[in-house]
Amino acid sequence: MKLLTVNLGRPAPSEHTDAPGGTGIDKRPVNGPVAVCAPGPKGVGGSGLAGDAVVDRRHHGGDDQAVYAYAREDLDGWERQLGRVLPNGSFGENLTTWGIEITGARIGERWRVGPQLLLEVSCPRIPCRTFQGWLGEHGWLRRFTEAGVPGTYLRVIEAGEIRAGDAVTRVHRPAHEVTVGLMFRALTTRRELLPQLLDAGRALPQEAQRRVMKYLDQQGS
Numbered sequence: 001m002k003l004l005t006v007n008l009g010r011p012a013p014s015e016h017t018d019a020p021g022g023t024g025i026d027k028r029p030v031n032g033p034v035a036v037c038a039p040g041p042k043g044v045g046g047s048g049l050a051g052d053a054v055v056d057r058r059h060h061g062g063d064d065q066a067v068y069a070y071a072r073e074d075l076d077g078w079e080r081q082l083g084r085v086l087p088n089g090s091f092g093e094n095l096t097t098w099g100i101e102i103t104g105a106r107i108g109e110r111w112r113v114g115p116q117l118l119l120e121v122s123c124p125r126i127p128c129r130t131f132q133g134w135l136g137e138h139g140w141l142r143r144f145t146e147a148g149v150p151g152t153y154l155r156v157i158e159a160g161e162i163r164a165g166d167a168v169t170r171v172h173r174p175a176h177e178v179t180v181g182l183m184f185r186a187l188t189t190r191r192e193l194l195p196q197l198l199d200a201g202r203a204l205p206q207e208a209q210r211r212v213m214k215y216l217d218q219q220g221s
Contacts, residue, residue: 001099001168003113004072005029007089008052014130024053025134027089029096029164036117037159038063048156049094056130063155064122064205069095070151071102077149082137092131093151100168102152103181108203110172116160118171123205124150124184150184176200183208191215 009024030051039045042062046054054061070093075086088096095113109121127150132140144150178200186193187208194215197204204212 001097001170003162003164003166003168004096004098005088005164006034006049006162007094007096008034008049009089009092011053011055014133022055023130023134024055025092025130027052027092027094029088031164033161033163035159035161036067036156038156039066047094052094059128064207065153066156067095067119067154068093068125068151069097069100069102069154071100072096072098074102074149074151090135091151092134095162097168103149103179103184105152105180106174106176107178107180107183107197107200108172108174108176109170110157111154112169112171114160114162114166116158117156117162118158118160119154120157120203121180122153122155122203123208124152124180124187126150126184126187145188148181148184150180152180174200174203178204187211 006029007027008030009027011022011024012026013022035050036048039048039061040063042064043057045063046057046061048066070091072088075090079086105121107121107123111119113119127141127144137143176199178197182193183197186197194212197208197212
């Protein structure tokens with residue numbers, strides 16, 4: 001398991017977002033080491049990667065979305081379906097990985113990346129209209145959601161530097177069965193799965209906990 005590339009984005013105007021300053025979704029591979037640390041709470045902190053832009057901090061960035069990873073194998077699958085080339089970083093991911101089964105990763109699972117950085121799987125990516133506008137594919141939000149291959153956001157547990165080619169080692173795998181794929185379905189198309197997310201315990205982001213509790217309140221009313 002390894003990093004193929006580390007990808008950073010700069011702010012750029014976009015008609016597909018109302019955020020002042022546009023979007024940083026256009027991420028490109030960079031050479032050399034990149035420092036990674038916890039950026040701070042959502043709404044204040046942006047990306048966990050030095051030099052990477054998160055413009056709309058209402059919906060993106062912060063400690064639970066410090067780093068976004070997507071598997072090259074899944075990008076290859078989309079290339080075949082869409083009939084177009086998707087370079088590393090095309091989905092706005094910071095880390096393009098190889099050999100990691102991201103959809104099956106468990107919430108709270110921890111990865112050592114290179115000799116220093118320790119990351120923790122926190123939540124799947126939920127697609128937005130900026131993502132659809134960036135890809136330029138008709139019906140993209142529906143298609144991406146139905147595929148259920150969302151990639152994952154990660155928290156920074158121990159800061160460090162990373163670079164393309166670094167090894168990725170899974171150093172902790174929780175005993176529960178709450179995977180990235182399960183959480184994505186619960187948050188998008190299958191709300192009846194929401195109560196299962198509580199099995200992830202303290203690793204479940206607060207936003208997801210609120211979603212679960214709201215659902216349970218509605219079921220009890």
